Amino acid sequence: xxxVEEAEPPLSQSQPPPKLDDYDDDDEISPIxxxxxxxxxTDDPTLPVWTFRMWALGLLSCVLLSFLNQFFSYRRSxxxxxxxxxxxxxxxxxxxxxxxxxSTKWTxxxxxxxxxxxxLNPGPFNIKEHVLISIFANAGSAFGNGPxxxxxxxxxxxxxxxxxxSFLAGWxxxxxxxxxxxxxxxLLRKYVVDPAHxxxxxxxxxxxxxxxxxxxxxxxxxxxxxxxxxSKFFLIALTCSFLWYLFPGYLFKTLQSISWLCxxxxxxxxxxxxxxxxNGLAIGALTLDWSVVASFLFSPLISPFFAIANIFVGYFxxxxxxxxxxxxxxxxxxxxxxxLYSVDLFTADGQDYDIKAIVNNNFxxxxxxxxxxxxxxxxxxxxxxxxxGFATIAATISHVALFYGKEIYERFKASKKxxxxxxxxxxxxxxxDIPSWWFYILLAVTLVVALMLCIFMKDEVQMPxxxxxxxxxxxxxxxxxxSIITATTNQTPGLNIITEYLMGVIYPGRPIAxxxxxxxxxxxxxxxxxxxxxxxxxxYMKIPPRSMFLVQFIGTMVAGTVxxxxxxxxxxxxxxxCHQDPDSSSPWTCTNDHVFFxxxxxxxxxxxxRIFGSQGNYPALNWFFxxxxxxxxxxxxxxxxxxxxxxxxxxxxxxxxGATANLPPASALNYNAWIFVGTVFNFFVFRxxxxxxxxxxxxxxxxxxxxxAFMAVLLYFSTGIENKxxxxxxxxxxxxxxxxxxxxxxxxxxxxxxx
Numbered sequence: 001x002x003x004v005e006e007a008e009p010p011l012s013q014s015q016p017p018p019k020l021d022d023y024d025d026d027d028e029i030s031p032i033x034x035x036x037x038x039x040x041x042t043d044d045p046t047l048p049v050w051t052f053r054m055w056a057l058g059l060l061s062c063v064l065l066s067f068l069n070q071f072f073s074y075r076r077s078x079x080x081x082x083x084x085x086x087x088x089x090x091x092x093x094x095x096x097x098x099x100x101x102x103s104t105k106w107t108x109x110x111x112x113x114x115x116x117x118x119x120l121n122p123g124p125f126n127i128k129e130h131v132l133i134s135i136f137a138n139a140g141s142a143f144g145n146g147p148x149x150x151x152x153x154x155x156x157x158x159x160x161x162x163x164x165x166s167f168l169a170g171w172x173x174x175x176x177x178x179x180x181x182x183x184x185x186x187l188l189r190k191y192v193v194d195p196a197h198x199x200x201x202x203x204x205x206x207x208x209x210x211x212x213x214x215x216x217x218x219x220x221x222x223x224x225x226x227x228x229x230x231s232k233f234f235l236i237a238l239t240c241s242f243l244w245y246l247f248p249g250y251l252f253k254t255l256q257s258i259s260w261l262c263x264x265x266x267x268x269x270x271x272x273x274x275x276x277x278x279n280g281l282a283i284g285a286l287t288l289d290w291s292v293v294a295s296f297l298f299s300p301l302i303s304p305f306f307a308i309a310n311i312f313v314g315y316f317x318x319x320x321x322x323x324x325x326x327x328x329x330x331x332x333x334x335x336x337x338x339x340l341y342s343v344d345l346f347t348a349d350g351q352d353y354d355i356k357a358i359v360n361n362n363f364x365x366x367x368x369x370x371x372x373x374x375x376x377x378x379x380x381x382x383x384x385x386x387x388x389g390f391a392t393i394a395a396t397i398s399h400v401a402l403f404y405g406k407e408i409y410e411r412f413k414a415s416k417k418x419x420x421x422x423x424x425x426x427x428x429x430x431x432x433d434i435p436s437w438w439f440y441i442l443l444a445v446t447l448v449v450a451l452m453l454c455i456f457m458k459d460e461v462q463m464p465x466x467x468x469x470x471x472x473x474x475x476x477x478x479x480x481x482x483s484i485i486t487a488t489t490n491q492t493p494g495l496n497i498i499t500e501y502l503m504g505v506i507y508p509g510r511p512i513a514x515x516x517x518x519x520x521x522x523x524x525x526x527x528x529x530x531x532x533x534x535x536x537x538x539x540y541m542k543i544p545p546r547s548m549f550l551v552q553f554i555g556t557m558v559a560g561t562v563x564x565x566x567x568x569x570x571x572x573x574x575x576x577x578c579h580q581d582p583d584s585s586s587p588w589t590c591t592n593d594h595v596f597f598x599x600x601x602x603x604x605x606x607x608x609x610r611i612f613g614s615q616g617n618y619p620a621l622n623w624f625f626x627x628x629x630x631x632x633x634x635x636x637x638x639x640x641x642x643x644x645x646x647x648x649x650x651x652x653x654x655x656x657x658g659a660t661a662n663l664p665p666a667s668a669l670n671y672n673a674w675i676f677v678g679t680v681f682n683f684f685v686f687r688x689x690x691x692x693x694x695x696x697x698x699x700x701x702x703x704x705x706x707x708x709a710f711m712a713v714l715l716y717f718s719t720g721i722e723n724k725x726x727x728x729x730x731x732x733x734x735x736x737x738x739x740x741x742x743x744x745x746x747x748x749x750x751x752x753x754x755x
Contacts, residue, residue, distance in 0.1 A: 139555025186439025241707025
């Protein structure tokens with residue numbers, strides 16, 4: 001068995017690669033300084049790309065990453081194994097394969113392509129293979145954020161609504177929402193990938209890491225001992241992470257959240273609200289579980305300190321100033337009637353809202369039952385999360401327009417003039433481009449399949465054909481401007497709230513139609529942006545475009561199939577999944593799915609008018625849109641009035657307001673631990689032990705993620721399936737059971753004291 005050495009023959013291999021000295025004008029290299037400093041201007045088009053190693057490691061990584069991320073998505077702390085982990089872990093494996101596989105070559109005649117040379121081992125493991133492997137592994141993720149977004153539709157239908165959806169309908173929903181964006185991306189690629197001014201800042205981090213990992217090991221100082229190799233460090237750190245997770249993951253689960261205030265005050269609701277890591281403010285709480293540290297916000301080791309600092313400021317103000325004042329001080333929206341932090345929905349007297357009772361046999365809102373139970377109420381944390389979400393969207397629009405509008409316009413105008421840099425010239429000279437008809441066919445087939453899904457399986461997805469067309473038009477309309485914003489500012493405004501708000505107003509009372517519209521509208525745009533970002537990475541690293549396209553497409557199909565298969569298996573094999581007793585310390589609480597389910601109820605089943613409109617409790621939250629829109633105007637005005645004050649433009653309101661975008665489902669402990677660990681490594685270690693940081697920081701991050709993931713899967717298959725557990729005090733959760741209680745006078749809730 002063998003593979004083709006190259007995805008496609010280069011158009012030209014005779015010219016030597018250019019040298020930096022050949023270009024006197026910086027614009028000839030790139031008009032962007034960061035690109036000139038980071039991206040290599042050389043290319044070797046003879047490097048093999050479609051090797052056996054790439055296919056084997058790419059497919060394995062794609063399957064493994066999709067399985068692990070889907071598996072972890074149902075847990076209280078849904079660890080996401082990122083592209084960085086694959087990037088680091090596959091390097092030593094690729095080099096090992098290059099060392100042991102036979103290098104025998106043979107020629108095979110392929111109809112239509114002629115004779116091609118095959119080999120299991122065409123030479124040293126090269127950086128282009130490595131780039132394709134990482135893209136292969138990450139192709140099916142939701143913009144790098146875990147499993148396919150549409151899987152949560154299947155989750156809430158089965159686990160929360162108690163209804164049925166077929167495997168085929170779920171699979172088609174996942175595949176079409178993931179692939180549809182590729183069609184948009186293909187049509188817009190010439191506008192946001194080829195032009196030199198569309199530089200995609202996020203890709204430079206990956207390029208730096210690829211170049212670092214492929215450099216030769218060097219001695220720290222002449223005569224000093226050689227530093228530990230990255231491969232050895234990775235294996236040691238992975239082993240330690242793997243073995244340690246046995247304690248917080250199975251033997252001593254209290255290590256997930258050590259909340260000493262709860263221990264000190266076992267009968268005080270307020271003390272436990274303050275001290276609970278998962279259901280309170282996490283004051284004094286700490287964790288010794290990496291999955292808690294890296295949940296929701298990803299590994300803090302790969303986030304630059306300026307981003308951590310921005311998130312800390314916004315998070316601290318919201319969590320420790322706004323929330324306490326709103327709850328204990330002003331009792332906003334009768335906040336004390338409900339828990340301080342909860343993603344549940346409540347009745348006016350603080351009881352859990354019976355959602356199934358307001359869903360009729362046609363899977364629509366039962367207005368009579370809704371009137372009987374009354375309006376839906378949210379915990380103060382959940383309500384404020386929506387308010388700040390509104391503000392973040394509006395602030396992003398005005399902030400980008402004011403601070404980056406001129407830059408975006410100038411760069412887009414420059415890109416339309418046909419200005420190309422050395423990277424585009426190398427790609428045009430050495431590789432065949434992707435024919436446009438590939439994208440047209442992909443887009444047409446995907447739309448036809450999605451239409452068939454809406455027509456023949458409408459009872460399962462509720463989505464009418466007009467809604468699919470509207471979501472596609474919405475996604476396509478926003479893809480180009482949002483791609484330009486991302487390519488020039490590294491900020492990506494989302495369409496999730498916009499799409500669910502719009503559908504909730506137009507087509508109320510149908511929860512699954514709402515989330516399907518959101519996923520088709522929001523996710524296809526996000527996938528298009530992710531696809532274009534990967535294409536720019538391949539553009540900078542001189543990967544043949546057709547190889548990029550096929551790897552992304554195949555990876556998406558494989559990942560979507562694995563996501564759906566794992567979801568189907570777990571939803572039908574874990575008893576009580578997503579509805580575990582909080583006191584059981586069970587990990588299968590489906591935190592992300594719970595919030596997604598709430599959104600389907602708020603925006604789809606009940607509709608925005610009954611929540612945020614005249615018939616709801618929270619119409620005042622709509623003012624957050626105006627506050628968010630005007631906030632950057634004020635900052636920009638001060639910047640124009642006092643241009644000598646360089647700190648004013650550093651006030652990034654979209655980042656500050658969006659700091660708690662993951663809260664809920666994330667908890668205060670997730671944020672506190674993430675900020676602390678990120679500050680230690682990306683400020684102190686980076687500043688005072690920079691050589692160590694440069695050599696091992698990303699390696700450590702990947703090893704910690706991988707070690708926890710492998711042990712968690714091992715524990716599930718060895719103990720979880722049979723429900724074997726160790727019963728003792730250290731496995732009874734964080735011992736903060738009263739943190740979920742209300743504090744209003746006269747409110748009676750089971751297992752809670754009455755004030």
